[in-house]
Amino acid sequence: MSDARTRMIARAAREIAPGMVVNLGIGMPTQVVNHLAADYPVCLHTENGMTGVGPVLPPEQADRNLIDAGGAYVSTVAGSAFFDSATSFAMVRSGRLDLTMLGAFEVAANGDLANWKIPGKFSPGVGGGVELAQKARRVVVLTTHLDRAGRSKLKAKCALPITAQACVARIFTDMAVIDVTPDGFALVEVAQGVSPAEICAATDAPLTIPQSPLPSF
Amino acid sequence: MKLRDKRCDIAAAVGRIKDGDTVMIGGFGVPGTPFTLIQALVQQDARNLTVIKNDANEPGMGVDHLLRSGQVARLITTHLGLNSHAIGLMNSGAIDVEFNPQGILAERIRAGGSGLGGVLSDIGIGTELAEGKQVVKMQGTTYLVEPALRADVALIHADRADTFGNLTYAATAQNFSPLMAMAAACVIVEAETVVLPGEIAANAVQTAGVFVDHVTQLENLSEEYAVVRR
Numbered sequence: 302m303s304d305a306r307t308r309m310i311a312r313a314a315r316e317i318a319p320g321m322v323v324n325l326g327i328g329m330p331t332q333v334v335n336h337l338a339a340d341y342p343v344c345l346h347t348e349n350g351m352t353g354v355g356p357v358l359p360p361e362q363a364d365r366n367l368i369d370a371g372g373a374y375v376s377t378v379a380g381s382a383f384f385d386s387a388t389s390f391a392m393v394r395s396g397r398l399d400l401t402m403l404g405a406f407e408v409a410a411n412g413d414l415a416n417w418k419i420p421g422k423f424s425p426g427v428g429g430g431v432e433l434a435q436k437a438r439r440v441v442v443l444t445t446h447l448d449r450a451g452r453s454k455l456k457a458k459c460a461l462p463i464t465a466q467a468c469v470a471r472i473f474t475d476m477a478v479i480d481v482t483p484d485g486f487a488l489v490e491v492a493q494g495v496s497p498a499e500i501c502a503a504t505d506a507p508l509t510i511p512q513s514p515l516p517s518f
Numbered sequence: 519m520k521l522r523d524k525r526c527d528i529a530a531a532v533g534r535i536k537d538g539d540t541v542m543i544g545g546f547g548v549p550g551t552p553f554t555l556i557q558a559l560v561q562q563d564a565r566n567l568t569v570i571k572n573d574a575n576e577p578g579m580g581v582d583h584l585l586r587s588g589q590v591a592r593l594i595t596t597h598l599g600l601n602s603h604a605i606g607l608m609n610s611g612a613i614d615v616e617f618n619p620q621g622i623l624a625e626r627i628r629a630g631g632s633g634l635g636g637v638l639s640d641i642g643i644g645t646e647l648a649e650g651k652q653v654v655k656m657q658g659t660t661y662l663v664e665p666a667l668r669a670d671v672a673l674i675h676a677d678r679a680d681t682f683g684n685l686t687y688a689a690t691a692q693n694f695s696p697l698m699a700m701a702a703a704c705v706i707v708e709a710e711t712v713v714l715p716g717e718i719a720a721n722a723v724q725t726a727g728v729f730v731d732h733v734t735q736l737e738n739l740s741e742e743y744a745v746v747r748r
Contacts (some may be wrong), residue, residue, distance in 0.1 A: 333521020427617055463645050
């Protein structure tokens with residue numbers, strides 16, 4: 302993984318305040334946990350029915366009945382709980398998740414998120430993504446700034462079917478940290494060695510750049 | 519008083535499934551998937567089934583055997599991301615797939631098992647997942663009507679069962695199983711351990727035996743139950 306991507310994931314980890322209940326989506330968000338101290342006070346939730354998700358275990362130590370929603374063999378921590386799928390999503394829909402970190406195909410300037418379907422190419426089903434995006438108290442996205450074809454994932458409007466409307470608060474990319482504001486995208490931090498002009502050029506929507514110096518990560 | 523003994527031979531229990539039945543199958547990935555009951559259903563060969571399961575397991579495992587044998591006409595599910603074979607059948611039109619948001623599938627099943635007609639939810643409003651769904655306004659909020667789901671048969675894997683059908687589940691093998699065990703006309707359980715009534719403490723019971731019709735003891739656990747090495 303590129304250095305910029307690793308720093309993006311490390312930066313996103315700082316978004317997790319002590320005591321939060323957090324769901325980490327499949328893909329890059331899952332790796333955020335690698336940047337938290339082993340004794341950091343956080344309660345991780347996974348959709349298939351567990352709070353207090355502990356570290357991923359190698360196959361020889363795995364419990365065949367203990368996985369996260371991405372299929373990784375995880376472990377318990379002191380205070381873990383198991384429950385059924387209705388209870389798991391009751392937590393999500395009733396606002397018990399302080400934060401969720403999700404991947405994205407596209408994010409629009411109004412916070413619309415598209416991350417579940419590319420018509421004709423990719424349609425594995427929506428899983429728990431809609432409820433996480435629509436109901437977690439804060440939704441942040443981790444994604445590369447550009448897709449594999451070099452097109453911006455940050456757009457004025459999503460072209461793909463959306464997962465949830467106006468749900469994203471903040472986007473962590475390999476180039477920048479960008480907030481979704483009532484006035485659209487606003488640059489908050491820049492990746493080391495990347496200029497605001499480069500970020501503007503890589504963003505397919507207007508981007509507000511503050512006058513004050515920007516922190517880097 | 520004495521509670522009825524519901525122990526049953528697997529082939530006899532699964533033999534009750536008929537062509538055209540709707541079958542709920544517990545499990546999320548490997549944990550909770552009743553692989554042995556699924557194999558018995560493949561042997562039994564009931565066809566034109568509607569299967570309700572969170573996912574379609576992985577190629578060559580669990581529900582995928584039913585897809586390969588051509589027994590499934592319709593799949594009501596949430597995510598097929600680990601089974602490219604199932605996605606291929608969907609894309610070619612060989613099976614009809616209905617995707618539900620995961621917690622909505624759980625609630626529809628819970629409602630079906632609770633004697634309710636459905637639930638009201640705002641999940642998916644403003645997306646294509648809301649298309650075609652009935653809309654109601656209540657107390658100033660717009661909701662989608664999510665109809666209850668019931669099945670003819672539910673296939674359930676339990677960690678422990680007593681002979682009356684009181685069940686416990688292991689870790690994340692619980693997932694949809696307690697919900698499905700309430701939502702079918704006939705509930706068939708495979709258990710890793712079957713004990714006498716009283717050996718599962720009343721406080722520990724996760725599915726009450728009144729919901730369960732047949733209990734079968736797994737003689738051994740096939741390779742499908744093991745940790746998947748990807």
